[in-house]
Amino acid sequence: MSRAAAVTESRLARALLIGGAMAFLGFFLLLPLLAVFSEGLKQGWSAFAAAIVEHDALAAIRLTLIIAVISVPLNVVFGIAASWAIAKFNFKGKSLLITLIDLPFSVSPVVSGLIFVLLFGAHGLLGPWLQAHDLKIIFAVPGIVLATVFITFPFVARELIPLMMEQGKDDEEAAVSLGANGWQTFWHVTLPNIRWGLLYGVLLCNARAMGEFGAVSVVSGHIRGMTNTMPLHVEILYNEYDFVGAFAVASLLAVLALVTLVAKSVLEWRFDYHHGGAGH
Amino acid sequence: MITVQNISKRFGDYPALHDINLTIQPGEFIALLGPSGSGKTTLLRIIAGLEFQDGGKVLFDGEDVSDRKVAERGVGFVFQHYALFRHMTVAENVGFGLSVRGRKDRPSKSEIKARAEELLSLVQLGGLGNRYPAQLSGGQRQRVALARALAVEPQLLLLDEPFGALDAKVRKDLRRWLRQLHEQMGLTSIFVTHDQEEALELADRIVVMDHGVIEQVGTAEQVYMDPASPFVSDFVGEINRLPVMIAGGEVQLGGISLAIPAGEHPDGPAQLHFRPHDVELADHQPGGLPITISNIFRKGGCWRVEGHHAAVDRVIEIDLDAGVAPPIIGQQLVAFPSKSRIFAAGCP
Ligand SMILES: Nc1ncnc2c1ncn2[C@@H]1O[C@H](COP(=O)(O)OP(=O)(O)OP(=O)(O)O)[C@@H](O)[C@H]1O
Ligand SMILES: [Mg+2]
Numbered sequence: 251m252s253r254a255a256a257v258t259e260s261r262l263a264r265a266l267l268i269g270g271a272m273a274f275l276g277f278f279l280l281l282p283l284l285a286v287f288s289e290g291l292k293q294g295w296s297a298f299a300a301a302i303v304e305h306d307a308l309a310a311i312r313l314t315l316i317i318a319v320i321s322v323p324l325n326v327v328f329g330i331a332a333s334w335a336i337a338k339f340n341f342k343g344k345s346l347l348i349t350l351i352d353l354p355f356s357v358s359p360v361v362s363g364l365i366f367v368l369l370f371g372a373h374g375l376l377g378p379w380l381q382a383h384d385l386k387i388i389f390a391v392p393g394i395v396l397a398t399v400f401i402t403f404p405f406v407a408r409e410l411i412p413l414m415m416e417q418g419k420d421d422e423e424a425a426v427s428l429g430a431n432g433w434q435t436f437w438h439v440t441l442p443n444i445r446w447g448l449l450y451g452v453l454l455c456n457a458r459a460m461g462e463f464g465a466v467s468v469v470s471g472h473i474r475g476m477t478n479t480m481p482l483h484v485e486i487l488y489n490e491y492d493f494v495g496a497f498a499v500a501s502l503l504a505v506l507a508l509v510t511l512v513a514k515s516v517l518e519w520r521f522d523y524h525h526g527g528a529g530h
Numbered sequence: 531m532i533t534v535q536n537i538s539k540r541f542g543d544y545p546a547l548h549d550i551n552l553t554i555q556p557g558e559f560i561a562l563l564g565p566s567g568s569g570k571t572t573l574l575r576i577i578a579g580l581e582f583q584d585g586g587k588v589l590f591d592g593e594d595v596s597d598r599k600v601a602e603r604g605v606g607f608v609f610q611h612y613a614l615f616r617h618m619t620v621a622e623n624v625g626f627g628l629s630v631r632g633r634k635d636r637p638s639k640s641e642i643k644a645r646a647e648e649l650l651s652l653v654q655l656g657g658l659g660n661r662y663p664a665q666l667s668g669g670q671r672q673r674v675a676l677a678r679a680l681a682v683e684p685q686l687l688l689l690d691e692p693f694g695a696l697d698a699k700v701r702k703d704l705r706r707w708l709r710q711l712h713e714q715m716g717l718t719s720i721f722v723t724h725d726q727e728e729a730l731e732l733a734d735r736i737v738v739m740d741h742g743v744i745e746q747v748g749t750a751e752q753v754y755m756d757p758a759s760p761f762v763s764d765f766v767g768e769i770n771r772l773p774v775m776i777a778g779g780e781v782q783l784g785g786i787s788l789a790i791p792a793g794e795h796p797d798g799p800a801q802l803h804f805r806p807h808d809v810e811l812a813d814h815q816p817g818g819l820p821i822t823i824s825n826i827f828r829k830g831g832c833w834r835v836e837g838h839h840a841a842v843d844r845v846i847e848i849d850l851d852a853g854v855a856p857p858i859i860g861q862q863l864v865a866f867p868s869k870s871r872i873f874a875a876g877c878p
Contacts, residue, residue, distance in 0.1 A: 424607070424609060424615075424678075425615075425626070426601060427600045427607040427679075428601075429601040438630070439615055
């Protein structure tokens with residue numbers, strides 16, 4: 251009874267808080283999103299479509315997809331390996347590894363990009379050697395992949411580490427004691443146990459891989475039709491006052507964000523359900 | 531025959547096991563009993579091959595298996611929290627050990643299914659094969675875990691607190707049933723427990739552990755009636771422990787000489803152990819331990835009498851036959867331990 255009363259008394263405060271939050275979200279998130287679409291569509295659908303099928307735009311989209319197709323699987327492998335090691339084994343330097351995984355989150359993306367320039371650039375540490383062997387990393391696709399892999403590294407690992415820690419290693423030990431080899435244990439026991447968390451991490455990782463600007467901008471060199479990803483392409487068009495073009499491509503990124511959000515909520519729902527529903 | 535030779539194990543600086551020696555005959559049902567942190571699970575896992583010792587050897591039938599992995603040792607392991615695969619049905623769980631075999635030794639799908647069903651009826655869960663673990667009760671899950679471990683036809687069954695997470699009634703039924711299963715299948719079994727009642731009731735022999743060492747190995751009778759150390763005496767069954775002085779062949783407490791022979795024990799401080807049911811009460815007579823009755827209650831088939839003595843800070847517990855009239859609270863009586871044991875002072 252007293253709980254209900256306490257809630258009623260604060261009805262005004264509650265309305266203010268919810269209203270405030272909604273207004274804030276509307277102003278800072280929803281409005282810009284709508285603006286992106288409306289700017290892109292300002293001159294009608296045909297101009298919108300033309301801006302997207304334009305040669306450089308298509309090249310940017312293709313490059314972005316390639317980057318995602320390379321870096322997401324890489325990070326799935328790295329992420330599973332790292333979280334497996336951290337959650338199921340004790341070793342020296344474990345806490346260092348956990349800290350390192352968070353590094354891309356704590357470093358400014360521009361700095362992350364610069365790290366690779368310092369390593370692989372013409373005046374960088376490995377620059378002369380790379381040049382001698384005619385290998386191009388900076389201002390080329392490999393550099394963009396490296397920067398993206400670095401930036402998106404934490405997404406899968408951070409999703410899996412707490413999940414795997416919570417699950418412990420009983421299931422794996424049970425599988426091994428029943429005669430399963432390492433691969434069978436992973437495939438039949440570990441992977442099904444982490445699948446929803448993994449999917450969730452992949453989703454976030456993918457969204458970031460496609461949307462990353464800062465680090466990629468440093469290593470890309472902005473060569474049109476060659477090393478421009480979608481976010482970089484949007485920036486270039488915008489700086490050239492091609493607003494329809496910029497916002498048309500930007501709306502593709504916005505759609506990606508919306509799809510990610512929906513998929514994320516669906517996953518969260520399934521994840522919670524499986525998580526809570528099948529305890530020991 | 532399983533032989534554990536001079537096994538020791540450290541976790542960092544912490545010595546979890548120290549120089550463990552143990553021999554187990556085929557067909558035996560062995561309990562590892564000890565308080566939390568005494569190293570029971572660690573020893574069980576080393577025997578299984580889930581953990582590896584720092585020193586010493588594990589021999590199966592005289593053969594050193596120290597370097598063999600768990601799958602090569604022919605053991606079945608049942609985990610405390612069941613560790614069932616939650617995304618597989620009960621039948622798939624039970625069949626797992628068969629379905630991961632190499633192509634050559636793997637039975638067909640229908641054979642695996644039939645075998646799983648057979649094992650499920652053995653553990654009295656026939657017809658539940660299509661359920662998921664989440665849809666079973668704790669006792670049922672534990673039996674699935676057991677069926678799964680038995681599916682690979684182990685010689686040795688290892689169980690880590692198999693009934694730890696179950697309520698008292700289910701525990702009791704399940705442990706009787708496990709004992710039967712053990713006989714029926716001709717297994718050798720080792721189970722971990724910190725419940726002494728469980729160990730005393732089930733096991734052929736009990737291994738009492740404390741702080742990473744074996745304190746005593748023996749039958750329930752030996753461990754209970756003839757404890758090898760004050761720890762065993764205290765841990766297995768209920769005990770009264772009194773700090774006493776040995777002087778000139780007499781056992782003294784608070785200046786009173788008790789009618790208990792000191793035996794070979796050297797002069798000096800010592801501890802006197804006796805069980806609650808090994809005490810007789812009397813009016814004032816020399817040689818008894820004077821106590822004031824502080825509490826009386828009915829405890830199963832007897833009266834539990836609690837008394838105080840000025841020189842002892844613990845209550846003294848006494849069980850009296852339910853047929854006799856109990857004393858009254860506040861009454862001054864003397865207690866005569868009819869069976870007792872003297873240990874050196876200072877031991878835990
Ligand atoms: N993986 C590990 N890392 C570090 N210390 C450990 C590890 N496993 C066990 N220990 C320590 O070793 C000691 C013995 O542990 P063990 O699990 O064998 O005890 P136990 O007798 O099974 O206790 P319980 O009844 O609580 O299960 C404990 O002090 C424990 O903290
Ligand atoms: Mg244990």
